[in-house]
Amino acid sequence: MGKKDWGIFLGTLLVIAAFPWLVKPVKAISHYLDVMVFAGIFSLVSIGLSMLMGYAGQISMAQAAFFGIGAYTSGILTSRFGFNPWAAMPVGILVSSLVAWLLGIPALRLKGHYLAMATLGFGVIVNIVLNEEVEWTGGPSGMGDIPSLSFAGVRITSEMGYYYVVWSMVFLALLFCFHVLHSRVGRALRAIHEEEMAAEAMGVPTARFKIQVFVLGAAFAALAGSLYTHYITFLNPASFNLMWSIRFLLMVMVGGMQSLWGALLGTVLMTFVGNEWLHIFADFEILAYGAILLVVALFLPKGLVSLISPGVGSHKVRPPLTDGSS
Amino acid sequence: MLMGDVLQYTVSGLTVGVIYALVAIGYNVIYNVTEIINFAQGEFVMLGGLCAVFFVGTLHLPISVAFLASILVVGAMGFIMERFVIRRARDVSVLSLIIITIAISIMLKGTAMFWWGKDPYSLSPFSSGGPILIGGAAIQRQAFWVVGVSALVVICLTAFFQRSVYGKAMLACADNPNAARMAGIPVRQMVLLSFVLSGAIGAAAGVIITPISLMEYDRGAMLGLKGFGAAVLGGLGQFHGALAAGALLGLAESFCAGYISSGYKDAVALVLLLLALFFKPEGLFGSKEAAGLKKF
Numbered sequence: 001m002g003k004k005d006w007g008i009f010l011g012t013l014l015v016i017a018a019f020p021w022l023v024k025p026v027k028a029i030s031h032y033l034d035v036m037v038f039a040g041i042f043s044l045v046s047i048g049l050s051m052l053m054g055y056a057g058q059i060s061m062a063q064a065a066f067f068g069i070g071a072y073t074s075g076i077l078t079s080r081f082g083f084n085p086w087a088a089m090p091v092g093i094l095v096s097s098l099v100a101w102l103l104g105i106p107a108l109r110l111k112g113h114y115l116a117m118a119t120l121g122f123g124v125i126v127n128i129v130l131n132e133e134v135e136w137t138g139g140p141s142g143m144g145d146i147p148s149l150s151f152a153g154v155r156i157t158s159e160m161g162y163y164y165v166v167w168s169m170v171f172l173a174l175l176f177c178f179h180v181l182h183s184r185v186g187r188a189l190r191a192i193h194e195e196e197m198a199a200e201a202m203g204v205p206t207a208r209f210k211i212q213v214f215v216l217g218a219a220f221a222a223l224a225g226s227l228y229t230h231y232i233t234f235l236n237p238a239s240f241n242l243m244w245s246i247r248f249l250l251m252v253m254v255g256g257m258q259s260l261w262g263a264l265l266g267t268v269l270m271t272f273v274g275n276e277w278l279h280i281f282a283d284f285e286i287l288a289y290g291a292i293l294l295v296v297a298l299f300l301p302k303g304l305v306s307l308i309s310p311g312v313g314s315h316k317v318r319p320p321l322t323d324g325s326s
Numbered sequence: 327m328l329m330g331d332v333l334q335y336t337v338s339g340l341t342v343g344v345i346y347a348l349v350a351i352g353y354n355v356i357y358n359v360t361e362i363i364n365f366a367q368g369e370f371v372m373l374g375g376l377c378a379v380f381f382v383g384t385l386h387l388p389i390s391v392a393f394l395a396s397i398l399v400v401g402a403m404g405f406i407m408e409r410f411v412i413r414r415a416r417d418v419s420v421l422s423l424i425i426i427t428i429a430i431s432i433m434l435k436g437t438a439m440f441w442w443g444k445d446p447y448s449l450s451p452f453s454s455g456g457p458i459l460i461g462g463a464a465i466q467r468q469a470f471w472v473v474g475v476s477a478l479v480v481i482c483l484t485a486f487f488q489r490s491v492y493g494k495a496m497l498a499c500a501d502n503p504n505a506a507r508m509a510g511i512p513v514r515q516m517v518l519l520s521f522v523l524s525g526a527i528g529a530a531a532g533v534i535i536t537p538i539s540l541m542e543y544d545r546g547a548m549l550g551l552k553g554f555g556a557a558v559l560g561g562l563g564q565f566h567g568a569l570a571a572g573a574l575l576g577l578a579e580s581f582c583a584g585y586i587s588s589g590y591k592d593a594v595a596l597v598l599l600l601l602a603l604f605f606k607p608e609g610l611f612g613s614k615e616a617a618g619l620k621k622f
Contacts (some may be wrong), residue, residue: 053421059421059424062551106603106604106605107600107603109604109605110603110604110607111420111422112421113362113363113420113424114363114423114558114603114607116363116365116424116428117363117551117554117558117599117603118599118600118603119603120553120598121551121552121596121599121600121603122596123596124547124548124551124592124596125593125600128589128590128592128593128596129593131589132587132589132590203449231583239495242547243432246428246432247613249425249428251354257555282361283439283444284436284439284440285405286432286435286436286439287432287433287436287437287440289432289436290430290432290433290436291427291429291433292430293425293432294411294426294429294430294433297415297418297422297425297426298414298418298422298426299410299428301418301422303418
């Protein structure tokens with residue numbers, strides 16, 4: 001991580017840590033805490049997607065499916081087999097990563113439109129399975145009886161508790177991603193994004209790196225799915241459909257896909273837009289989502305962070321000589 | 327297995343299969359000129375169906391007029407989409423281009439929900455009368471219309487691309503846009519024409535299938551995906567390949583619904599799409615050489 005990123009990291013950490021104490025006393029906005037729990041959960045998905053889109057230059061329309069695989073694995077293991085949620089979580093991540101790996105090997109050989117269609121198709125298939133395997137998933141009517149997370153034998157039931165659990169994970173994920181980006185792998189990913197053929201010619205194993213980032217994104221999405229499950233303790237396939245994959249795409253695009261900070265900013269913003277401000281439009285919010293997506297793609301392809309600070313966390317490649325131990 | 331059942335599934339599979347073929351041809355027309363895959367293609371079909379419902383149900387126009395009017399309206403949407411959005415996006419990355427057509431598709435879906443709500447709508451069949459009984463299978467009269475109109479569309483398009491100046495110019499753009507421009511072909515106009523044509527083809531598919539399968543605002547994505555499956559299986563850019571692949575997908579789906587599970591019938595076409603993309607992206611009928619020129 002560069003100096004600038006460390007600065008933003010610590011600043012963001014402070015704001016996030018203080019946030020509950022600032023909003024809790026004000027009645028009118030005390031429910032923002034709940035919105036921010038969701039924002040944190042979605043951030044885990046969008047950080048993974050940002051790694052894939054912004055850094056490796058590959059698109060995925062299947063993030064909601066990986067989110068769902070994590071959520072349902074956790075939900076089924078805890079409610080049917082009596083797993084502790086903390087034990088179910090890694091299983092969900094493992095299942096999702098394995099699926100992503102198996103899908104990624106053939107899918108990531110495709111480019112652009114074809115990769116988008118393949119991941120889109122996969123996402124829809126997963127949603128059909130969630131709807132049809134009624135015996136396991138409860139089908140369209142959903143499944144309940146999912147336990148909350150507990151810590152040292154005490155069940156976490158408050159929003160405050162979840163808030164700190166979720167956001168700790170977000171910051172750990174960020175640290176991990178910054179570490180990856182400033183290593184050999186990160187430089188290789190940027191090379192793939194710039195010019196895949198050239199990267200390959202320079203001896204970068206492009207296929208392997210692309211699959212690794214794809215799996216990483218699926219693992220983060222599954223972790224998010226598991227946290228989501230134990231927070232709302234009820235699952236329904238509609239939370240994991242195509243529209244949600246598009247919403248994750250939107251979160252990453254709005255903030256700026258070539259920066260992890262952008263993904264974070266976009267996710268928090270779009271979660272507030274979705275849960276708070278557009279709620280009155282109910283189903284018609286998709287019109288707004290379409291319009292936002294179109295405007296961003298046409299006029300602001302680097303997202304909101306490019307307005308704030310053109311260089312943040314993005315394409316600056318550190319000279320390889322100083323790397324060594326990063 | 328009863329003969330009647332087999333015949334029944336075959337007919338319903340072929341009927342829905344030619345719809346997938348028309349969606350695939352819609353993709354092909356745009357792809358041939360621009361190498362763009364238009365993610366809003368399925369929404370054109372949905373809009374075509376719902377427009378016809380509006381013209382017949384609300385304005386009480388005869389179905390033939392409604393059919394043409396729907397094609398005009400959705401063709402105009404293709405025009406707007408290209409002229410005011412795609413044309414502005416000339417210099418954006420492929421990633422942004424994908425996101426732009428996805429954005430348009432959800433805006434069209436949202437607009438449809440705004441106008442028509444969430445209920446499925448029906449449209450009366452083009453010709454009245456009960457189903458025709460052949461060998462133990464009951465065939466809806468509309469199925470003949472679906473196959474007939476689709477055949478007509480394919481014949482007209484083939485003639486258009488092989489005989490007319492515009493059609494030949496469009497194919498030239500696909501081969502080599504720079505050379506086409508140097509030969510005096512207005513490439514931008516050909517791109518515009520491809521979106522209009524594609525919208526019109528989608529709308530035609532939507533109008534003819536609505537009497538059989540009803541139509542609602544959120545059908546576009548699935549129709550689009552399955553149509554894309556047909557386009558890839560048939561070899562992108564190829565009309566006759568699309569027709570054969572569409573029929574194949576329709577049959578696979580209909581027999582799965584009949585003998586295995588109706589819940590998973592939608593998944594069949596999607597699994598075939600993934601298999602085609604992974605293992606045979608040049609399509610069942612495409613040559614490896616031609617595929618080498620495409621950017622998968």
